[in-house]
Amino acid sequence: MKRSTLILIKTLTWLACLWPLGQLVWGAATNKLGADPTATITFATGLATIRLLTLSLALTPVRRLIPELSWLVKFRRLIGLFAFFYATLHLLTYIALYAGFDLHAMAADITKRRYITMGLAAWLLLLPLAATSTTWAIRKMTGKRWNQLHKLVYVAAVCGVIHYWWQVKPGVLTPLNITILLAVLLISRPIYTWSQRRKLRLRTA
Amino acid sequence: MLIGKPPDIPSSAITPKDHYLNRRRFMRGAVSGVVAAGAAALGAERLAEMFSPRIGALAGTKLETVKSPLTTTGEDLTSLEDLTHYNNFYEFGVDKADPAKNAGGLPTRPWTIRVDGKVKAPKTFDIETLLKRRPLEDRVYRHRCVEAWSMVIPWVGYSLSEFINQCEPLSTAKYVQFLSYYDKKVEKWTSESTISWPYTEGLRMDEAMNPLTLLTFGLYGEVLPNQNGAPVRIVVPWKYGFKSAKSIVAVRFLDKEPPTTWNEQNASEYGFYSNVNPTVDHPRWSQKTERRIGLPFYAQRKTTLMFNGYGEQVASLYNGMNLKRYF
Numbered sequence: 001m002k003r004s005t006l007i008l009i010k011t012l013t014w015l016a017c018l019w020p021l022g023q024l025v026w027g028a029a030t031n032k033l034g035a036d037p038t039a040t041i042t043f044a045t046g047l048a049t050i051r052l053l054t055l056s057l058a059l060t061p062v063r064r065l066i067p068e069l070s071w072l073v074k075f076r077r078l079i080g081l082f083a084f085f086y087a088t089l090h091l092l093t094y095i096a097l098y099a100g101f102d103l104h105a106m107a108a109d110i111t112k113r114r115y116i117t118m119g120l121a122a123w124l125l126l127l128p129l130a131a132t133s134t135t136w137a138i139r140k141m142t143g144k145r146w147n148q149l150h151k152l153v154y155v156a157a158v159c160g161v162i163h164y165w166w167q168v169k170p171g172v173l174t175p176l177n178i179t180i181l182l183a184v185l186l187i188s189r190p191i192y193t194w195s196q197r198r199k200l201r202l203r204t205a
Numbered sequence: 206m207l208i209g210k211p212p213d214i215p216s217s218a219i220t221p222k223d224h225y226l227n228r229r230r231f232m233r234g235a236v237s238g239v240v241a242a243g244a245a246a247l248g249a250e251r252l253a254e255m256f257s258p259r260i261g262a263l264a265g266t267k268l269e270t271v272k273s274p275l276t277t278t279g280e281d282l283t284s285l286e287d288l289t290h291y292n293n294f295y296e297f298g299v300d301k302a303d304p305a306k307n308a309g310g311l312p313t314r315p316w317t318i319r320v321d322g323k324v325k326a327p328k329t330f331d332i333e334t335l336l337k338r339r340p341l342e343d344r345v346y347r348h349r350c351v352e353a354w355s356m357v358i359p360w361v362g363y364s365l366s367e368f369i370n371q372c373e374p375l376s377t378a379k380y381v382q383f384l385s386y387y388d389k390k391v392e393k394w395t396s397e398s399t400i401s402w403p404y405t406e407g408l409r410m411d412e413a414m415n416p417l418t419l420l421t422f423g424l425y426g427e428v429l430p431n432q433n434g435a436p437v438r439i440v441v442p443w444k445y446g447f448k449s450a451k452s453i454v455a456v457r458f459l460d461k462e463p464p465t466t467w468n469e470q471n472a473s474e475y476g477f478y479s480n481v482n483p484t485v486d487h488p489r490w491s492q493k494t495e496r497r498i499g500l501p502f503y504a505q506r507k508t509t510l511m512f513n514g515y516g517e518q519v520a521s522l523y524n525g526m527n528l529k530r531y532f
Contacts, residue, residue, distance in 0.1 A: 034301075034302060035287035035288075035290055035301070035499065036291055036301070036496070038496060039354075096502075097502055105491070112486070113489055114489070166489065167489070169398075169470075171399040171400050171470050172295075172398045173299075173396075173397055174300075
């Protein structure tokens with residue numbers, strides 16, 4: 001790929017990833033965050049997190065299906081880090097606007113409210129991944145260990161979706177689409193491994 | 206003192222009407238803009254809705270009202286804009302902004318309420334008759350949602366007890382059930398959740414007869430906007446908002462507790478009584494505090510009051526009851 005094309009796509013990716021934040025900032029500046037800005041900000045940052053996380057998980061299956069798109073891997077780190085960025089904003093929204101920096105309220109929430117426990121777990125799982133996302137860390141940890149650690153992203157995504165379901169009212173189906181998408185992506189991995197093994201067996205037989 | 210001298214200015218006179226007018230002006234601008242930009246710019250559905258005559262166009266019609274001694278004083282009203290664009294009305298979509306967009310097709314005329322069950326004889330009441338039965342009152346109530354947000358709303362209506370008396374219930378009637386309008390063709394959004402429709406709510410007879418329970422026809426001195434439960438709903442200010450059924454088409458008097466929508470959906474989260482109670486947490490969040498809609502971030506958090514602050518009028522209904530068990 002030409003360098004200029006790469007720069008263009010990278011710029012577009014940055015813009016796309018910043019879009020949800022831009023909407024919130026614009027909404028806040030023009031007083032258009034709706035009747036309940038606290039809920040709007042919480043929902044927008046949470047949704048951006050789970051969407052970007054799912055997108056980052058979709059890159060590898062897409063590359064396998066369409067080898068011409070294997071350059072997509074260059075964007076995985078960027079998208080993953082943006083997912084962590086929105087997850088952090090989401091957490092800060094909770095700390096500031098829901099808990100009001102009240103440590104007792106937060107401790108009670110974390111121990112008693114399962115959707116908050118699950119959400120925090122998802123963020124804590126993403127934390128070491130973001131911390132080891134530098135090229136230096138990848139080199140230092142060696143490929144295999146780094147890969148093993150970064151498998152946690154699946155667990156984090158599943159925690160995120162459970163957190164979503166546990167937060168909505170019982171019977172509300174809003175999280176269904178992202179759940180199906182994530183399930184397909186998760187199932188595609190073992191299917192791919194299985195088919196590769198089968199191919200290998202056929203070749204050696 | 207929660208109930209005191211009613212304010213000298215009726216709430217209808219202090220409507221921040223400019224919000225509403227701004228929106229209309231915006232919509233008018235949007236229509237011409239869309240025509241210019243072509244149908245592709247906006248969904249065909251939205252476009253059709255804009256050009257077809259809106260059945261629910263009565264919303265905003267001025268109502269003649271009188272002051273009520275039962276009005277709540279000393280609270281800033283939530284703006285008309287906020288209370289008409291932040292609604293839980295799942296028949297028109299699960300997002301709070303959805304009902305304002307989708308409820309336009311609710312056919313609010315002609316409208317009747319069917320009354321049956323433990324009554325002398327089944328009856329049907331026409332909305333026009335109900336509106337003219339007696340002077341409508343301006344009544345400001347706090348509104349506390351089970352989701353831990355709250356508003357202050359100037360409703361228009363009269364005590365439900367006056368309607369119930371017209372229904373002539375038998376002495377065996379211990380509960381009242383309310384059924385909301387349901388038509389899949391109008392309410393195309395009901396599949397966004399697994400709720401079994403129509404929406405239904407219920408009260409114990411003494412709760413329904415309490416003068417605070419309001420048969421509601423309007424807000425801010427005007428006919429109810431569709432998304433707020435037009436043309437007629439109940440408002441039970443000491444209970445979580447979902448108890449206040451919207452767009453009522455049937456009232457049934459029963460000798461036992463009726464099934465209610467959210468209770469059927471999840472009994473451990475939504476009790477039949479669902480009185481506002483800061484000492485009983487929702488299993489998924491605390492009910493000790495609430496966020497007042499329309500206030501800035503730093504000022505929105507408020508302490509939730511027992512019975513939403515209406516204990517003086519309603520606490521006696523629950524004497525001797527364990528409200529942690531009957532939540």
